[in-house]
Amino acid sequence: xxxxxxxxxxxxxxxxxxxxxxxxxxxxxxxxxxxxxxxxxxxxxxxxxxxxxxxxxxxxxxxxxxxxxxxxxxxxxxxxxxxxxxxxxxxxxxxxxxxxxxxxxxxxxxxxxxxxxxxxxxxxxxxxxxxxxxxxxxxxxxxxxxxxxxxxxxxxxxxxxxxxxxxxxxxxxxxxxxxxxxxxxxxxxxxxxxxxxxxxxxxxxxxxxxxxxxxxxxxxxxxxxxxxxxxxxxxxxxxxxxxxxxxxxxxxxxxxxxxxxxxxxxxxxxxxxxxxxxxxxxxxxxxxxxxxxxxxxxxxxxxxxxxxxxxxxxxxxxxxxxxxxxxxxxxxxx
Amino acid sequence: xxxxxxxxxxxxxxxxxxxxxxxxxxxxxxxxxxxxxxxxxxxxxxxxxxxxxxxxxxxxxxxxxxxxxxxxxxxxxxxxxxxxxxxxxxxxxxxxxxxxxxxxxxxxxxxxxxxxxxxxxxxxxxxxxxxxxxxxxxxxxxxxxxxxxxxxxxxxxxxxxxxxxxxxxxxxxxxxxxxxxxxxxxxxxxxxxxxxxxxxxxxxxxxxxxxxxxxxxxxxxxxxxxxxxxxxxxxxxxxxxxxxxxxxxxxxxxxxxxxxxxxxxxxxxxxxxxxxxxxxxxxxxx
Numbered sequence: 001x002x003x004x005x006x007x008x009x010x011x012x013x014x015x016x017x018x019x020x021x022x023x024x025x026x027x028x029x030x031x032x033x034x035x036x037x038x039x040x041x042x043x044x045x046x047x048x049x050x051x052x053x054x055x056x057x058x059x060x061x062x063x064x065x066x067x068x069x070x071x072x073x074x075x076x077x078x079x080x081x082x083x084x085x086x087x088x089x090x091x092x093x094x095x096x097x098x099x100x101x102x103x104x105x106x107x108x109x110x111x112x113x114x115x116x117x118x119x120x121x122x123x124x125x126x127x128x129x130x131x132x133x134x135x136x137x138x139x140x141x142x143x144x145x146x147x148x149x150x151x152x153x154x155x156x157x158x159x160x161x162x163x164x165x166x167x168x169x170x171x172x173x174x175x176x177x178x179x180x181x182x183x184x185x186x187x188x189x190x191x192x193x194x195x196x197x198x199x200x201x202x203x204x205x206x207x208x209x210x211x212x213x214x215x216x217x218x219x220x221x222x223x224x225x226x227x228x229x230x231x232x233x234x235x236x237x238x239x240x241x242x243x244x245x246x247x248x249x250x251x252x253x254x255x256x257x258x259x260x261x262x263x264x265x266x267x268x269x270x271x272x273x274x275x276x277x278x279x280x281x282x283x284x285x286x287x288x289x290x291x292x293x294x295x296x297x298x299x300x301x302x303x304x305x306x307x308x309x310x311x312x313x314x315x316x317x318x319x320x321x322x323x324x325x326x327x328x329x330x331x332x333x334x
Numbered sequence: 335x336x337x338x339x340x341x342x343x344x345x346x347x348x349x350x351x352x353x354x355x356x357x358x359x360x361x362x363x364x365x366x367x368x369x370x371x372x373x374x375x376x377x378x379x380x381x382x383x384x385x386x387x388x389x390x391x392x393x394x395x396x397x398x399x400x401x402x403x404x405x406x407x408x409x410x411x412x413x414x415x416x417x418x419x420x421x422x423x424x425x426x427x428x429x430x431x432x433x434x435x436x437x438x439x440x441x442x443x444x445x446x447x448x449x450x451x452x453x454x455x456x457x458x459x460x461x462x463x464x465x466x467x468x469x470x471x472x473x474x475x476x477x478x479x480x481x482x483x484x485x486x487x488x489x490x491x492x493x494x495x496x497x498x499x500x501x502x503x504x505x506x507x508x509x510x511x512x513x514x515x516x517x518x519x520x521x522x523x524x525x526x527x528x529x530x531x532x533x534x535x536x537x538x539x540x541x542x543x544x545x546x547x548x549x550x551x552x553x554x555x556x557x558x559x560x561x562x563x564x565x566x567x568x569x570x571x572x573x574x575x576x577x578x579x580x581x582x583x584x585x586x587x588x589x590x591x592x593x594x595x596x597x598x599x600x601x602x603x604x605x606x607x608x609x610x611x612x613x614x615x616x617x618x619x620x
Contacts, residue, residue: 014613015612058613061444062444063609063610063613064613065611083446087351090444091444097436097437098436098437098441100370102366102369102370102374103366103370112441112445114359115362115447117349117351117355122347122348143373164346
């Protein structure tokens with residue numbers, strides 16, 4: 001099968017400037033990333049903020065040079081042949097404020113279509129059609145500064161799809177959207193991919209459900225490294241041998257959740273305070289370890305209010321690979 | 335959302351490349367400038383009313399001291415050209431910085447068009463929109479203060495004006511990359527350049543009033559020689575107050591136009607390479 005995206009040992013190091021007397025520090029944003037995405041695939045990059053997802057997208061969209069390794073998009077080297085790559089791609093980022101507020105939705109989209117050489121007549125017909133599809137047909141002549149965040153993001157989404165790219169990059173496309181708008185965007189993405197087998201889409205997200213729901217394959221990325229890459233089903237299946245439990249208990253009151261990991265058979269524990277309670281997620285080697293966990297909870301004067309056995313999610317896969325939940329990584333906790 | 339009921343358009347839409355793409359890009363990027371003028375009317379106050387106040391002040395001073403009548407015309411022309419200087423400073427030189435802040439710069443680089451076409455589009459749009467403002471100031475100023483124009487050569491006048499515009503906006507295009515490369519706070523550079531150029535370029539008096547070397551140094555700003563040449567071509571006493579001959583000024587303006595356009599192209603390429611290598615120029619700080 002034809003490859004749409006290919007990276008080989010891709011790395012990127014940023015030099016961060018300190019004060020006048022300080023030497024620049026180095027930040028490794030990407031470290032030896034190898035990814036292959038086939039034409040027609042909807043591929044997800046799942047990871048917390050700062051994992052290296054946006055850096056990877058910037059390299060693939062010719063906006064950033066790699067420090068090491070190489071990458072190809074649509075069969076062309078992104079660093080040496082950017083002029084060949086650019087007509088074949090497009091990108092939309094979550095929360096972007098591109099375009100001009102004084103222009104209407106149609107005018108903004110027309111302007112960006114011109115930058116890709118689409119003749120005005122074709123561009124205008126496509127704009128009308130696609131705005132209808134995303135439910136913005138009645139806002140075609142509204143100034144973009146008058147749109148809500150959700151509607152503006154729908155306009156941005158149309159901007160990306162308007163040029164009918166061979167490879168489309170969506171960087172956190174549902175960031176900051178309400179549930180309904182995010183669902184609409186996901187529906188739009190799925191429909192676009194289903195319509196033509198030679199369209200390829202790379203999506204970055206830190207929403208597990210989004211990756212699970214949309215992607216053919218998912219690469220879990222953290223600290224600039226790809227930790228695992230497979231279909232969502234296979235990734236979750238890798239945890240099927242484990243027993244996963246969610247327990248709601250009385251507040252831990254300073255007690256470290258790590259004490260439970262000392263119990264033989266407990267692989268990982270994640271703690272989330274919620275509504276004056278503590279939610280503890282356990283990954284156990286087998287179900288009968290739960291008895292030891294319950295004993296430990298009792299010994300520490302914790303009352304169990306709810307206990308739930310559940311199926312593994314991509315979040316569990318992330319915890320298994322990284323040792324922390326995604327929110328813990330993002331907030332530097334754990 | 336009606337996904338599922340409607341279909342997307344078929345693949346393989348026609349896309350222009352080469353010169354057609356370049357022209358499409360120039361026109362598309364000029365569009366927001368032209369249309370923006372019709373939708374955002376604050377320019378009537380900032381770009382017409384305020385310069386008219388400055389023009390009136392100088393006119394009353396010149397009349398009070400009994401200066402020749404043509405000095406009033408000099409001032410009106412200077413007031414009109416103020417609009418171009420403000421436009422080049424605030425809407426050209428600082429523009430790539432604003433484009434970076436809004437996230438447009440990355441999209442411009444990623445698209446298959448030329449960044450030079452984007453800058454030319456900004457320049458063309460700015461020039462067209464500002465010409466309207468300059469015309470309004472010229473007409474109002476001439477009417478209020480009874481300015482008498484005696485045009486000696488319409489052809490030369492047109493040539494000088496066009497060369498001045500190309501050189502001036504070429505300088506703005508060059509500054510656009512330069513401001514982005516040198517500073518995160520681009521508007522400080524614009525603030526710094528605004529008032530001194532009113533003085534150095536002789537917006538409200540003939541540049542010949544300076545000594546030769548100051549006037550020659552100020553000639554690096556295309557408006558200096560452009561205004562000097564135009565004043566020589568439209569006012570009766572203009573030639574006696576000119577800094578250099580019109581043909582010489584046309585020659586220098588041509589050189590400046592080429593210099594600034596080539597400089598803009600070189601700096602733009604340098605900025606793009608640096609942006610891609612270091613990954614910081616297309617980043618907004620927010």
